[in-house]
Amino acid sequence: MLEFNATADLLLMNSQSQAAIRQRRDEAAPDAAVIRAVLAGDRDQYGRLYSIYAPLVHGIVLARVPRSEADDLVQDIFLHALRKLNTLRDHNAFGPWIGTIARNRAMDFHRRSHETVEVTDDLKSSDATENKAEEILEIIRSLPAAYCETLVLRLVEGMTGPEIAQRTGLTPASVRVNLHRGMKLLRNKLGFEEGL
Amino acid sequence: MKNELKNVAADYLWDQTGEPDPELKELERVMGSLGYQPRPLALPASCENQAARNFRPLLAIAATIVLAVGAAALWLEFKRESAQVAKTDAKTAASVDSDRAAATIPDDVLGDAPGAGASDVRDDRDDRDGLTGLIHDNHPKPGRLIAARRNRSSQAGRVEATQREPAAGLTAPLLAASELRAAEAGKAQLMQALRVASAKFNVALRKAQGANNRNLIHNQHKIG
Numbered sequence: 001m002l003e004f005n006a007t008a009d010l011l012l013m014n015s016q017s018q019a020a021i022r023q024r025r026d027e028a029a030p031d032a033a034v035i036r037a038v039l040a041g042d043r044d045q046y047g048r049l050y051s052i053y054a055p056l057v058h059g060i061v062l063a064r065v066p067r068s069e070a071d072d073l074v075q076d077i078f079l080h081a082l083r084k085l086n087t088l089r090d091h092n093a094f095g096p097w098i099g100t101i102a103r104n105r106a107m108d109f110h111r112r113s114h115e116t117v118e119v120t121d122d123l124k125s126s127d128a129t130e131n132k133a134e135e136i137l138e139i140i141r142s143l144p145a146a147y148c149e150t151l152v153l154r155l156v157e158g159m160t161g162p163e164i165a166q167r168t169g170l171t172p173a174s175v176r177v178n179l180h181r182g183m184k185l186l187r188n189k190l191g192f193e194e195g196l
Numbered sequence: 197m198k199n200e201l202k203n204v205a206a207d208y209l210w211d212q213t214g215e216p217d218p219e220l221k222e223l224e225r226v227m228g229s230l231g232y233q234p235r236p237l238a239l240p241a242s243c244e245n246q247a248a249r250n251f252r253p254l255l256a257i258a259a260t261i262v263l264a265v266g267a268a269a270l271w272l273e274f275k276r277e278s279a280q281v282a283k284t285d286a287k288t289a290a291s292v293d294s295d296r297a298a299a300t301i302p303d304d305v306l307g308d309a310p311g312a313g314a315s316d317v318r319d320d321r322d323d324r325d326g327l328t329g330l331i332h333d334n335h336p337k338p339g340r341l342i343a344a345r346r347n348r349s350s351q352a353g354r355v356e357a358t359q360r361e362p363a364a365g366l367t368a369p370l371l372a373a374s375e376l377r378a379a380e381a382g383k384a385q386l387m388q389a390l391r392v393a394s395a396k397f398n399v400a401l402r403k404a405q406g407a408n409n410r411n412l413i414h415n416q417h418k419i420g
Contacts, residue, residue: 058232155227161210
């Protein structure tokens with residue numbers, strides 16, 4: 001009888017500790033809880049993920065495709081991710097996962113659009129700041145991909161280094177190096193070409 | 197690399213703390229105009245889990261295969277039972293033949309059973325079995341062995357015995373009429389189930405093949 005009670009206590013403690021571990025994990029990584037809810041059929045929760053990760057996806061896409069296409073592509077990527085969400089093994093890795101989808105979709109975009117229309121001066125924005133930003137963006141795009149993406153996320157989307165590291169799944173050290181080396185290259189290029 | 201990391205311990209580029217670099221601040225201002233503008237996500241009503249949607253044809257195919265295999269197993273079992281029944285029937289017929297032949301042997305040949313003929317021996321056996329000759333011993337009695345040997349050499353006697361006294365084991369049906377009817381109905385049902393399963397399997401197969409052949413160009417005609 002005593003043994004039975006002890007076993008029951010152990011089982012109870014085990015289940016309680018598992019629940020506590022899960023709660024702690026959810027607190028540490030809220031994505032997992034949200035993804036579980038989405039997979040259970042709560043589609044409104046997907047809006048939370050969208051609001052958190054849309055800037056990341058936009059930045060990744062903007063580093064590769066024309067600005068006019070970026071917004072639609074972001075929507076497409078999130079819809080695609082929703083359909084494939086059940087294939088995500090690690091629920092805490094939503095950011096890196098959707099980042100990979102965004103990179104692949106951007107590559108697909110270039111593969112499909114053989115006939116691209118060059119943006120003429122008439123189609124360009126009349127806003128001088130935006131024009132300047134487009135020019136700098138072109139220079140950033142000419143940098144190596146690792147620097148380009150990190151710089152766009154930092155300068156265009158306004159994310160900090162730790163945020164970039166957390167959402168892309170890169171180590172903070174890698175992001176820091178990419179930021180500084182990329183910035184150095186960008187300064188050189190801007191200094192040669194126009195300067196700020 | 198180490199110098200870089202030391203210098204950026206608390207720099208503005210890394211985590212927006214510390215003294216901001218004016219050039220960097222200006223870059224942020226200019227580039228910020230291209231940043232993401234929040235826009236609601238338009239989820240279509242039909243947007244559902246793709247994997248779950250694709251799982252259905254596979255499930256249908258699997259169910260059809262299981263059904264077909266089950267039906268085939270049932271049919272094989274039924275066939276095996278029929279074969280066994282036929283074999284038993286043949287054995288019964290053979291033993292009845294030999295019994296009839298034994299009945300033609302005179303009593304003096306069967307020295308072991310004084311005063312008792314072959315027919316008496318058979319009657320005793322029938323009484324013991326209680327199954328009216330359907331089930332027999334696998335171990336033949338000495339009298340029957342002799343009878344069989346004699347029977348091979350004298351076909352005429354066997355024919356005579358058979359004509360004289362119709363064999364009860366041959367005329368009695370192995371299954372009752374109602375049981376036969378039930379078996380026939382079961383067989384028909386089984387065959388119907390097999391036909392349905394086969395048709396379903398074909399439909400599922402065609403669907404699966406059709407899904408892969410979406411890009412086929414139809415209605416191709418020769419030019420000229």
